[in-house]
Amino acid sequence: MVKSKSEATMNRREGLTAYILVVCALLVTGVSRAADSFDGSWTIHRSDEPGKVEFALIHHQHGHSSSHESAWPLTAFVGLDLSKAGKHEVKFIITRDAGRFECDGYVDNGEGAGVFHFFADSKYASEMKTLGFSGIDDEKQFSMAVLDVSLAFAREIQNEHLEGLDLDKLIAFRIFDVNAKFIHELHDAGINVRDCDKLVAFRIHGVTPEMVRVLRNAAYQPDEDQLIAMRIHGASPEWIQQLQKLGYDHIPIDKLIAFRIHGVSPEFIEKVQTLGYKHPDPDQLIAMRIHGVTPEYISHMKSRGMQSVTIDQLVSMRIQGID
Numbered sequence: 001m002v003k004s005k006s007e008a009t010m011n012r013r014e015g016l017t018a019y020i021l022v023v024c025a026l027l028v029t030g031v032s033r034a035a036d037s038f039d040g041s042w043t044i045h046r047s048d049e050p051g052k053v054e055f056a057l058i059h060h061q062h063g064h065s066s067s068h069e070s071a072w073p074l075t076a077f078v079g080l081d082l083s084k085a086g087k088h089e090v091k092f093i094i095t096r097d098a099g100r101f102e103c104d105g106y107v108d109n110g111e112g113a114g115v116f117h118f119f120a121d122s123k124y125a126s127e128m129k130t131l132g133f134s135g136i137d138d139e140k141q142f143s144m145a146v147l148d149v150s151l152a153f154a155r156e157i158q159n160e161h162l163e164g165l166d167l168d169k170l171i172a173f174r175i176f177d178v179n180a181k182f183i184h185e186l187h188d189a190g191i192n193v194r195d196c197d198k199l200v201a202f203r204i205h206g207v208t209p210e211m212v213r214v215l216r217n218a219a220y221q222p223d224e225d226q227l228i229a230m231r232i233h234g235a236s237p238e239w240i241q242q243l244q245k246l247g248y249d250h251i252p253i254d255k256l257i258a259f260r261i262h263g264v265s266p267e268f269i270e271k272v273q274t275l276g277y278k279h280p281d282p283d284q285l286i287a288m289r290i291h292g293v294t295p296e297y298i299s300h301m302k303s304r305g306m307q308s309v310t311i312d313q314l315v316s317m318r319i320q321g322i323d
Contacts, residue, residue: 042056045110046111053074054070055077057116079092091104147175153174188209202228214237248269293314
């Protein structure tokens with residue numbers, strides 16, 4: 001019987017899963033390997049990015065496992081040919097400044113799995129120390145090889161003369177893609193960030209050079225902490241433009257953040273305006289949200305004959321528990 005494409009794909013994935021389980025079992029038993037060796041398993045899958053594959057390294061040590069998976073360029077795999085059809089054995093090498101990964105296994109139509117053995121570069125730690133990054137033990141060197149913390153990258157970041165730069169920050173920069181290009185683009189957009197922790201926070205929360213540029217063009221001068229808070233709470237340039245259409249132009253950044261924290265949205269403002277309050281002060285809007293002065297509450301009070309009640313009176317009534 002001819003199998004469908006989906007059935008064939010399912011069978012390949014089932015075979016891949018079974019192979020990984022066998023590999024893991026062998027690694028856990030530590031066959032012919034020292035307890036502190038840096039061996040593990042790998043998997044490879046197709047990627048949507050041209051010229052890349054989804055590659056994972058799974059390291060097993062002392063009864064625990066750690067995994068790193070991301071899109072890797074095909075050029076990183078020396079000796080691997082994914083153009084061959086069908087299931088076949090493969091051997092390939094990944095070389096990094098921190099060491100090399102020698103990999104064995106199989107690939108079936110572009111997807112596969114196997115085992116790797118890591119061999120640390122004996123000069124890497126001393127070369128990094130010369131650049132100002134000390135404290136590299138075996139585990140960190142393995143991690144730095146996985147993340148490709150190269151000597152060139154270390155020099156690139158060292159040349160930026162940042163505050164608080166050390167080995168752990170260098171590794172974090174690699175994880176979160178903080179590089180010289182990002183730092184320079186921020187500077188060109190109007191903010192000169194020199195603190196390592198702030199740069200990492202920018203990447204984690206999505207503070208981009210484009211965001212800084214748009215805010216600067218709108219006559220805002222946010223500092224680093226304000227930019228991070230804006231991203232955390234969702235005070236985006238697009239959201240700010242919605243407020244401007246309602247007559248709230250150039251509200252101070254701290255108040256914009258307070259709007260997001262307490263739920264002062266364009267929709268809330270529109271409802272309040274339709275009830276006869278054309279342009280409440282930002283502090284009044286925040287107080288309304290804090291104390292629960294909702295459009296429904298206002299309508300209820302008006303239905304009871306309080307047609308001319310002010311926002312401050314409404315807030316006071318809510319504080320006193322008048323429903």
